[in-house]
Every structure is written in C-alpha cells, then in structure tokens.
Amino acid sequence: MSTQGGMEAAALYVDKITVEIAGRTIVEEISLSAERNVVGLIGPNGSGKSTVLRAIYRMLRPASGRVLAADRDVWKSRPREAARVTAAVVQDGPSDLELTVAECVATGRIAHGPLFGSSVQPEDTLAIERAMMRAGVNDLANRDMSSLSGGERQRVQLARALAQEPRILVLDEPTNHLDIRHQLELMTLVRTLGVTTLVTLHDLNLAAAYCDRLVILSKGQVVASGTPGETLTPDLLLKVFGIRAQSITNPLTGRMQLAYGHETELKS
Amino acid sequence: MTLVPNMAPPTNGTVRRRNTIVVLMIACAVAVVLSVSTGSVPIAPNRVLSVIAEHILPWSVSTAATDVETRIIWEFRLPRALLGLIVGASLAVAGAVLQSVVRNPLADPFVFGISSGASVAAVAMLTLGIGVLTTVTVPIAAFGGALAATLTVFLLAQRRGRVTPGRLILAGVAMSYLLSSVTSYLVLRASAPGQGVSQVLSWLSGSLAAADWDDLGIPALVLGVATLVLVLLSRILNALLIGDETAASLGVDVGHFRLVMFIITSLLVGVVVAVSGAIGFVGLVVPHAVRMFVGSDHRWVLPISALAGGLLLVVVDIAARLIIAPSELPVGLLTAAIGAPFFLWMLKRSSRGEA
Numbered sequence: 001m002s003t004q005g006g007m008e009a010a011a012l013y014v015d016k017i018t019v020e021i022a023g024r025t026i027v028e029e030i031s032l033s034a035e036r037n038v039v040g041l042i043g044p045n046g047s048g049k050s051t052v053l054r055a056i057y058r059m060l061r062p063a064s065g066r067v068l069a070a071d072r073d074v075w076k077s078r079p080r081e082a083a084r085v086t087a088a089v090v091q092d093g094p095s096d097l098e099l100t101v102a103e104c105v106a107t108g109r110i111a112h113g114p115l116f117g118s119s120v121q122p123e124d125t126l127a128i129e130r131a132m133m134r135a136g137v138n139d140l141a142n143r144d145m146s147s148l149s150g151g152e153r154q155r156v157q158l159a160r161a162l163a164q165e166p167r168i169l170v171l172d173e174p175t176n177h178l179d180i181r182h183q184l185e186l187m188t189l190v191r192t193l194g195v196t197t198l199v200t201l202h203d204l205n206l207a208a209a210y211c212d213r214l215v216i217l218s219k220g221q222v223v224a225s226g227t228p229g230e231t232l233t234p235d236l237l238l239k240v241f242g243i244r245a246q247s248i249t250n251p252l253t254g255r256m257q258l259a260y261g262h263e264t265e266l267k268s
Numbered sequence: 269m270t271l272v273p274n275m276a277p278p279t280n281g282t283v284r285r286r287n288t289i290v291v292l293m294i295a296c297a298v299a300v301v302l303s304v305s306t307g308s309v310p311i312a313p314n315r316v317l318s319v320i321a322e323h324i325l326p327w328s329v330s331t332a333a334t335d336v337e338t339r340i341i342w343e344f345r346l347p348r349a350l351l352g353l354i355v356g357a358s359l360a361v362a363g364a365v366l367q368s369v370v371r372n373p374l375a376d377p378f379v380f381g382i383s384s385g386a387s388v389a390a391v392a393m394l395t396l397g398i399g400v401l402t403t404v405t406v407p408i409a410a411f412g413g414a415l416a417a418t419l420t421v422f423l424l425a426q427r428r429g430r431v432t433p434g435r436l437i438l439a440g441v442a443m444s445y446l447l448s449s450v451t452s453y454l455v456l457r458a459s460a461p462g463q464g465v466s467q468v469l470s471w472l473s474g475s476l477a478a479a480d481w482d483d484l485g486i487p488a489l490v491l492g493v494a495t496l497v498l499v500l501l502s503r504i505l506n507a508l509l510i511g512d513e514t515a516a517s518l519g520v521d522v523g524h525f526r527l528v529m530f531i532i533t534s535l536l537v538g539v540v541v542a543v544s545g546a547i548g549f550v551g552l553v554v555p556h557a558v559r560m561f562v563g564s565d566h567r568w569v570l571p572i573s574a575l576a577g578g579l580l581l582v583v584v585d586i587a588a589r590l591i592i593a594p595s596e597l598p599v600g601l602l603t604a605a606i607g608a609p610f611f612l613w614m615l616k617r618s619s620r621g622e623a
C-alpha cells in the first residue's frame with residue numbers, strides 16, 4: 001500500500017458505539033469501518049456526524065461500544081499512543097491568542113517524541129515541512145493564524161494533522177470555507193495520501209465523487225452504507241434529507257453526480 | 269536540508285527572542301541595583317555593587333560602604349529587590365499559563381480568584397492562630413487556599429464535562445469577591461486585639477516591604493522548577509491555544525492537563541502571596557505585552573514573561589517608594605492602578621472583536 005511520507009494506512013473499526021451527553025443519547029449503536037480508503041460520513045445537521053468523530057479522536061468517550069484504530073482500542077490506549085495513529089481536523093472555536101502557522105503545524109508533533117520535550121528534533125522538522133508543503137501552506141509559515149482567511153486556516157489545520165504522520169485521518173467538514181478549486185484539490189489530496197480517511201461532508205456531489213464508501217446517518221443512527229451509487233438513491237435522499245434528487249453522469253468526469261432541487265421548484 | 273525553501277526557519281524570530289531575553293536580563297540586574305540604592309537613605313549604585321560583590325565573591329573585596337550602608341543593603345533592600353523579581357516573575361508565568369489554559373487573555377491570578385484564595389488561607393493562619401507560622405507553613409496554607417479556590421472556580425465553570433472561558437471568568441470574579449469579603453471579615457475580627465493586623469494589612473494591598481532572605485528560598489525554588497516544567501510542556505500549552513478538540517486529537521488529555529496546570533499556577537501564586545500578598549494585574553499585563561512582542565509560542569512566552577514580570581515589579585516597587593517619599597505606597601496599589609485600566613481596555617477590545 002502507499003507509504004507516501006512515511007504514512008501507512010491502518011484499519012478503523014467503529015463497533016456499535018453509543019454516545020450520550022448529559023443523559024441524552026446522541027448517537028446509538030453506530031458501526032462503520034474504513035480500511036485504506038476514503039469513507040464519507042454524511043447526514044443532515046444534528047444527525048450526529050461530529051459526535052461519531054469525537055468518539056474516534058478521543059474527545060467524547062462512548063457510553064458503550066468500541067473504537068479500534070490499527071487494531072487497538074482507542075479508549076484503552078494512552079492518548080499519545082492513539083494520536084500517533086489517528087489525526088483529526090476539527091471545528092474549534094476562534095481564539096484570541098494566536099500562534100503562527102509554523103507554530104500551529106508544529107503542535108502536530110506532540111504525540112511523537114518525549115512528553116517533556118520542547119526542542120524540535122530533525123524528524124519533527126522534516127514532518128512539519130513536508131506537511132506544510134503538501135497542504136500548500138508553506139508560503140504562510142510565518143503568518144499569524146488570525147491573519148488568515150477561513151480557507152487558509154482550514155488548510156493549515158490539515159497540515160497540522162499531516163504533521164502527525166497519522167495512519168488514520170478523521171476530517172470534520174474539511175471543505176468548509178474552501179473555494180471550489182481548493183475543495184477539489186483537498187479531496188484529491190486526501191485520496192492521494194493513501195491514509196484511511198473518515199470524512200464528514202455536506203456536499204453530496206463531493207461525497208459521491210471522492211469517497212469510496214458512504215455511511216449515512218440520520219437522527220443518530222446509520223440508515224445506509226455502501227458505495228455512493230448504492231446509498232445515494234432518490235428514495236433515501238428524500239427520506240433522510242427531504243430533497244428530490246436524481247443521479248446523473250457528470251459529462252466532464254464521467255463520474256456519478258446528483259441533480260437535486262427543492263420540491264417547490266421541480267419541473268414535473 | 270532545503271525541502272521547503274520558503275519555510276524560512278525561524279532564525280529571524282529566534283534571534284530577536286534571544287536578544288529580548290539578554291536585554292531583559294541586563295535590565296533586571298540594573299533595576300535590582302537601582303532598587304537597592306533607592307530609599308530613605310539613598311546609596312550610590314557603585315557602593316551597592318561593591319557590597320554585593322563583597323558578599324558573593326569568594327575572595328574578599330574592600331568596600332567603600334559604611335557598616336550601616338552594608339546592613340541596609342544586605343539585610344533589607346537586596347532581599348526586597350530580589351523578592352520583587354521572584355514575585356513578578358511568578359505572577360507573570362502563572363498569568364500566561366492561565367490565559368492559555370482557559371483560552372482567554374483576560375485570565376489573571378487576581379481576576380481568577382487564585383490570589384484571593386491564597387490570601388484567605390494566609391490571613392486565616394495569621395489571625396486565627398492556626399498552626400505554627402513559619403516561612404514553610406504559611407506558603408503551604410496559601411497554596412492550599414489557592415488550589416481550593418482554583419478548583420472551585422473550575423468546577424463551577426464546568427458544564428457537561430466542558431469548560432467555556434466565559435463561564436470561567438465569571439466564576440473567577442465571583443470567587444474573588446466572596447473570598448475578599450472573607451478576608452476582610454477575618455482582618456476586622458482580629459483588629460480588636462491587634463495581633464498580626466499590620467502584617468495582614470500589608471498583605472491585603474500587596475507589599476514587598478517585609479522581605480528578608482528567609483522569604484526567598486521557597487518562592488525561588490517553586491518559580492525555577494515550575495518554569496522549567498512549563499517550558500518543557502510548552503508544545504501542549506500551544507496546542508490548547510488552538511482548542512480543546514484539536515488538543516484532544518493531538519494526544520492531550522485535556523481535562524487532566526488543565527488540572528495539572530491549575531495545580532502549578534496555584535503553587536506559583538500561593539507561595540508568593542504568602543510572602544507579598546495579592547499583587548494584582550502583573551499576570552495580566554505582562555504576558556499580553558510579551559505576546560504582542562514575541563508571539564504566542566510558550567517556549568518563549570514563559571521565560572520572557574518571567575523576566576519582564578520581575579522587571580516590572582522591581583521598577584514599580586521603586587516608584588512605590590518614591591511617589592510619596594519618605595513614606596511608601598504598597599506596590600499592589602500601583603500595579604492595580606496600572607493594571608485595572610489595562611484590563612478594562614482589553615475587555616472592551618475583546619467584546620468588540622468576537623463575543
């Protein structure tokens with residue numbers, strides 16, 4: 001398998017996890033797996049996508065079920081061990097205290113090397129430089145994070161995650177804030193990394209074009225999973241998203257794509 | 269290795285930050301000498317230097333100073349100036365850590381209720397006659413009080429296992445008020461018999477006047493060890509600036525790490541409050557100014573804040589002795605006079621930016 005940049009894919013299994021917040025069940029008995037491929041997690045707002053990801057990158061401990069990354073139970077490993085396998089690009093709120101781009105990307109190396117270590121090792125420098133180059137943010141190295149556009153910031157977060165040299169990558173709406181070209185570039189980049197990837201996306205066409213498999217969530221439960229062609233059916237899209245859709249072939253790429261519209265504006 | 273020619277290894281920044289450290293160290297040394305020569309009996313800086321040299325150099329140096337001057341310098345003024353350095357440094361480091369741990373530039377040991385917690389414990393020991401008063405027991409009590417206040421604030425601000433900066437600040441301010449009133453009560457209660465009241469009063473406003481050599485050991489040790497540990501953990505402090513979610517994904521046990529940081533800041537603040545009382549706003553102003561100058565990377569922010577905080581407090585303490593000479597102001601009064609408007613200015617700015 002691809003080992004670009006010292007990264008090697010590992011399998012991710014989410015095994016019947018249930019996550020509760022303040023006694024309320026947010027997601028229930030979710031199972032999914034990803035191995036050396038790009039899996040999209042899609043569903044309407046509030047369906048529990050981010051919650052599932054949080055259980056994977058050790059932000060929210062599931063009430064039951066297991067998360068296995070590279071065959072190890074994430075919640076039974078030490079946090080640093082888990083972070084050497086899995087990296088995440090997530091939605092954090094804005095901060096008044098800002099690092100420079102290079103400093104931000106450098107935090108990707110925390111799980112590598114000693115816990116008490118403020119000095120930067122040569123392998124850290126190499127990983128940081130490579131990650132910044134891949135995410136296309138090397139020109140921004142000395143800029144303050146607060147001075148960046150939303151899309152630039154998103155790419156820096158991707159660079160930070162790549163600096164972690166993960167074997168599994170978890171991305172929560174990574175295309176948020178990106179213009180169309182950068183959306184396509186980011187998804188292409190994700191595909192060429194050769195790292196197992198679980199990504200939440202709102203753009204169904206992006207999901208159809210770049211994911212090997214899709215897992216569809218609705219109200220905290222998996223309602224479908226399979227290839228884009230198997231899952232993105234007009235019936236399911238109507239049921240889950242409340243939209244009328246039809247799959248068509250993109251004349252430029254030859255790939256499957258959805259044409260959809262709101263009920264009120266349909267022709268027939 | 270030139271994989272990325274544009275990455276411009278931070279040599280520029282590093283050189284500037286190193287220079288900043290050297291300049292600050294020199295400034296601290298100069299400020300200490302000036303501080304020692306300032307007072308009701310002015311003593312020329314060259315005599316100050318010769319007395320210090322006489323005490324610390326292994327071979328004997330002949331001194332130009334008289335015996336009285338030597339005593340004033342060595343027994344009173346030098347410990348006071350050095351205590352200023354230690355207290356200022358400890359408060360600035362504690363402030364810098366608190367700010368990143370709660371991701372809010374308004375956090376400060378004083379604003380947060382930590383100083384008040386330490387004061388209550390120290391004042392209770394003094395006025396209620398609990399335990400034996402020594403240079404070890406009072407700092408331990410103050411640390412206990414500081415930690416109790418910090419954890420209470422932390423628990424109050426926590427909801428569903430998560431802490432928001434806004435709630436943390438609110439809880440901290442409420443805690444400060446509550447504890448200040450307890451402190452006032454303890455002082456008023458004790459003021460009839462008069463025992464220990466003048467000491468307590470100097471504590472309340474924050475003062476370095478009572479410094480002697482015995483007071484320096486524990487705060488210096490705590491400052492040195494804590495700063496070293498914090499610098500070694502600076503990458504994790506940096507990660508917290510990005511956010512809890514990202515920090516968790518980077519392998520940081522955020523809740524646990526935050527608790528450890530609260531313990532370290534309580535220790536830093538507790539031991540200096542035990543000696544000098546609650547000196548406010550140094551922990552707010554200094555890290556902020558330092559970040560504007562050298563950025564937010566804690567590897568640099570922490571040591572530079574320590575030096576700048578020490579420098580600031582020594583300089584303000586000189587001013588406190590000059591403004592109404594021959595009497596002197598409590599140094600905490602002056603830091604509050606400088607810091608409170610600064611705090612309000614920052615508050616205004618931060619609420620204008622994003623809520």
Ligand SMILES: Nc1ncnc2c1ncn2[C@@H]1O[C@H](COP(=O)(O)OP(=O)(O)OP(=O)(O)O)[C@@H](O)[C@H]1O
Nearest residue numbers: 021022026043044045046047048049050051052428
């Ligand atoms: N900290 C929390 N406290 C209470 N409820 C929460 C919390 N976090 C999430 N929820 C609830 O859990 C549900 C799922 O949220 P989640 O963020 O996982 O949805 P999502 O699928 O990522 O949505 P979106 O597409 O809007 O990002 C929502 O109903 C949300 O209100």
Ligand SMILES: [Mg+2]
Nearest residue numbers: 049050051172
């Ligand atoms: Mg979400």
